[in-house]
Amino acid sequence: MSIATNLNSIQSSLPDNVHLVAVSKTKPIESILEAYHAGHHIFGENKVQEMVDKYHKLPKDIEWHMIGHLQRNKVKYMVEFVSLIHGVDNYKLLMEINKQAQKHRRVINCLLQIKIAKEDSKFGMTVHEASEILKKYKIDDLHNVNITGVMGMATFTDDEKQIQEEFEYLKSTFDVLNTRYPELEIISMGMSGDYQLAIDCGSNMVRIGSSIFGARNYTV
Numbered sequence: 001m002s003i004a005t006n007l008n009s010i011q012s013s014l015p016d017n018v019h020l021v022a023v024s025k026t027k028p029i030e031s032i033l034e035a036y037h038a039g040h041h042i043f044g045e046n047k048v049q050e051m052v053d054k055y056h057k058l059p060k061d062i063e064w065h066m067i068g069h070l071q072r073n074k075v076k077y078m079v080e081f082v083s084l085i086h087g088v089d090n091y092k093l094l095m096e097i098n099k100q101a102q103k104h105r106r107v108i109n110c111l112l113q114i115k116i117a118k119e120d121s122k123f124g125m126t127v128h129e130a131s132e133i134l135k136k137y138k139i140d141d142l143h144n145v146n147i148t149g150v151m152g153m154a155t156f157t158d159d160e161k162q163i164q165e166e167f168e169y170l171k172s173t174f175d176v177l178n179t180r181y182p183e184l185e186i187i188s189m190g191m192s193g194d195y196q197l198a199i200d201c202g203s204n205m206v207r208i209g210s211s212i213f214g215a216r217n218y219t220v
């Protein structure tokens with residue numbers, strides 16, 4: 001199956017309100033171009049350096065999403081072009097994104113990463129911390145960042161019931177925050193193996209890599 005075929009069959013199976021982020025991490029420029037020429041313009045990367053390299057080599061109307069864990073000292077390399085940062089998990093990071101975005105007179109959209117997985121290895125915050133961050137960024141008037149929703153990663157497991165519970169937890173976290181902050185709109189959850197379940201649980205942004213581009217040579 002070609003990348004274009006995979007992409008089109010996934011895209012056509014998604015409800016209209018669901019955004020597709022094609023996760024191109026570890027994949028070469030040619031593969032991204034193939035998806036681009038098939039009409040897809042939203043790509044996700046999890047490493048800043050890799051995303052910057054690809055940005056310079058590819059058409060400038062691509063929307064780049066940073067989906068990985070982000071260190072504060074790396075923010076400056078991508079603020080010029082990144083369009084959505086999925087993994088904001090602390091206030092200091094948000095302040096740094098704001099500061100760097102200001103230098104480029106940009107407003108950068110961000111998602112708060114919520115810890116939904118039971119396993120300890122996953123990053124993210126509690127609903128209480130998310131609510132505190134939303135409150136604080138309004139008070140501090142961080143003009144150059146815009147929190148538009150939440151993101152979560154389920155436990156890596158075959159137990160579908162557990163994954164469903166974790167997705168439902170993210171949806172309910174979103175609903176709680178959304179009552180106070182009606183401008184929130186994005187729920188980023190679901191990957192190749194579980195995106196249909198994620199959509200059933202309320203996802204409106206799925207991040208799909210291997211089902212589009214094929215298996216990666218190493219897991220990241």
Ligand SMILES: *Cc1c(COP(=O)(O)O)cnc(C)c1O
Nearest residue numbers: 023046067191192207208209210
């Ligand atoms: C790699 C990755 C994905 C995509 O995973 P696939 O299983 O290849 O679809 C989605 N989200 C994040 C945060 C990732 O790092």
